[in-house]
Amino acid sequence: MGRPTIADIAERVGVSKGAVSFALNGRPGIAESTRARILQVAKEMNWRPHSAARALGGARADAAGLVIARPASTLGVEPFFAQLLSGLQAGLSARSVALHLMIVEDAAAEIEVYRDWASAHRVDGFIVVDLKVRDPRVEVLEELGVPAVVLGGPGRHGALSSVWADDREAMLSVADYLAALGHRRIAHVAGLPEFRHTQRRMRALRDSSRRLGLADTVSVTTDFSDAEGAAATRTLLSRPRRPTAIVYDSDVMALAGLGVAGEMGVRVPGELSIVAFDDSVLTRIAHPSITALSRDTVAYGRTLAEVMLELIDDPGRRRDVRTATPRLTVRESTAPPGSWQED
Amino acid sequence: MGRPTIADIAERVGVSKGAVSFALNGRPGIAESTRARILQVAKEMNWRPHSAARALGGARADAAGLVIARPASTLGVEPFFAQLLSGLQAGLSARSVALHLMIVEDAAAEIEVYRDWASAHRVDGFIVVDLKVRDPRVEVLEELGVPAVVLGGPGRHGALSSVWADDREAMLSVADYLAALGHRRIAHVAGLPEFRHTQRRMRALRDSSRRLGLADTVSVTTDFSDAEGAAATRTLLSRPRRPTAIVYDSDVMALAGLGVAGEMGVRVPGELSIVAFDDSVLTRIAHPSITALSRDTVAYGRTLAEVMLELIDDPGRRRDVRTATPRLTVRESTAPPGSWQED
DNA sequence: TCCCGCAACTATACCGGTTTAGTACCCCCC
DNA sequence: GGGGGGTACTAAACCGGTATAGTTGCGGGA
Incomplete structure (x- = not known):
């Protein structure tokens, strides 16, 4: 037998599929003793939910989408981006939300992916980076009606939420x-x-x-x-x-x-x-x-994750979060001009 | 109306759901003229497949999974990892395969995610990094029977494929x-x-x-x-x-x-x-x-993607790809010891 | 004593695709 | 003119969950 389904559990316990579903999701209408038995058997059989089946019913995908239109080579170079990504991921992981990532050639392809993922319920929302002047992505995401957080701002990202530094x-x-x-x-x-x-x-x-x-x-x-x-x-x-x-x-x-x-x-x-x-x-x-x-780039990413999670919970919202303004950390590379000190 | 389904297309064209499915997937048994009409209407209605529905039927998820058990902070620092990721992504994107990414606390959590994603058909295969001495992940992935490529080798990764440098x-x-x-x-x-x-x-x-x-x-x-x-x-x-x-x-x-x-x-x-x-x-x-x-880290990532894609196409295979051995690029930081040349 | 109401379920439809079994129809050939 | 075989479809089952309408049994109040 392949992986167990709720039907398998139902048969074994001697109840209906519906009862199992209710029990596993902690919903009322199931006697405590029955619920315990179901959970027990589910554990024994090592049952795990099939996210696709859930998604079909309109549930969460438990993933956020990030599509980047950049040549792959420039991506690898910047610590900023890598740190942002890790902060973002850390924030999302706390709620077991994965990151669905894709690198594409250009903005047109990026928009295509937005449409695909949105209509496939593959992700619960998008994170938009590299906001451009008169960015066509904003309009598309508004039209799709999917939660989205724009990195960068303020302004010019319509109804979308944003996280930005000054x-x-x-x-x-x-x-x-x-x-x-x-x-x-x-x-x-x-x-x-x-x-x-x-x-x-x-x-x-x-x-x-x-x-x-x-x-x-x-x-x-x-x-x-x-x-x-x-x-x-x-x-x-x-x-x-x-x-x-x-x-x-x-x-x-x-x-x-x-x-x-x-x-x-x-x-x-x-x-x-x-x-x-x-x-x-x-x-x-x-x-x-x-x-x-x-600035704390990892924290920046974490804030991004936070806003994303809020939006997933309550898609109607719109938030604009301004993060701390980057502060000057003075080191050895700055001095008054013409000062011939030894370096 | 929400997004169009194949049932909507079928109704509009005046054929059955099955016919639409066949037409959209380029399978034989549909007259050319009918197929053209169906494709035309699908395009007009801006239809897109619902990946969850497909996944339920056992089809591809069009995603590879990457789970990393590291503190988020060290991730951001290394150019190696970022470059690898971008090469990997570039390789996968060529076939429209996304990367499903998650950062977790430890190896136990990582294994948990493997089980989840595998049984949910969320990904078609896994990419395993940071191979450890007596790595428990190898055994779990073998048991799950999901394609997996290990970065690092050779040897000690059982039946799993690998990509490695010497x-x-x-x-x-x-x-x-x-x-x-x-x-x-x-x-x-x-x-x-x-x-x-x-x-x-x-x-x-x-x-x-x-x-x-x-x-x-x-x-x-x-x-x-x-x-x-x-x-x-x-x-x-x-x-x-x-x-x-x-x-x-x-x-x-x-x-x-x-x-x-x-x-x-x-x-x-x-x-x-x-x-x-x-x-x-x-x-x-x-x-x-x-x-x-x-070494060309981006190319390394691309090779990883290549092997992953091959494995997705033919899950029975096992490949061990040795990439070019890193070559010494001599610059200014090496010289005979005790040579007091100016730097 | 009878009916109401609620808890604890069951049976079934449904999500959006894919797939299989079945059917209508046409062509070919003996 | 009837049988064989292929093409072009249709109807319905199926994947694994969730949601909902319905059913049963029991306790309590009038």
């Missing part, structure tokens, strides 16, 4: 700090231009520039890879009036930039200050160690 | 290289002692030591974290006759070790050579850059 505030604090050190030419090696948070950081730097009366602030967009981060740094440092400080949109790019500075003979922090968005083991163990905007 | 060979090549440079005291900062690959690397170094007549080779086990990697390095470098070369079981620990060397005033590679298992952006952009055993 990128703008973080960038302003970096600009203030660098300006206070005396920097006038600040560059920004940003991520993908179509991401909302990239735009927000760029705008924040522009605004700071105006407010603080800085000379040349410039943002260069990249694909987040260490290669493009290095290339952008090379370009910036080759300018006639090169920047005295560079802010990177990821720790990986900051580390790559640090390498380029070394290769070009530009001293850090003597001639160039470096700040990284996102803190990780990379920034801590670099030499010199890198000043970074740190 | 850790032993790799460690031997490192020892040979360091000995050729003139090193006599080689230390090894290893990973978790219960992992098979950790054991294999430790044994390989011991064997090399005997074969090459080295003085003090020693392996210290850690939990793979940068903190323990740093601590182990500190201990090793504080010994009266400290090692002239250290091999680390991960790139993260190697980088942490490099930091400790700097902090203790030990020059790399002048006074200490450093080699890392697993190559990544970390080893490339460190200063000095770190000599590493590189």
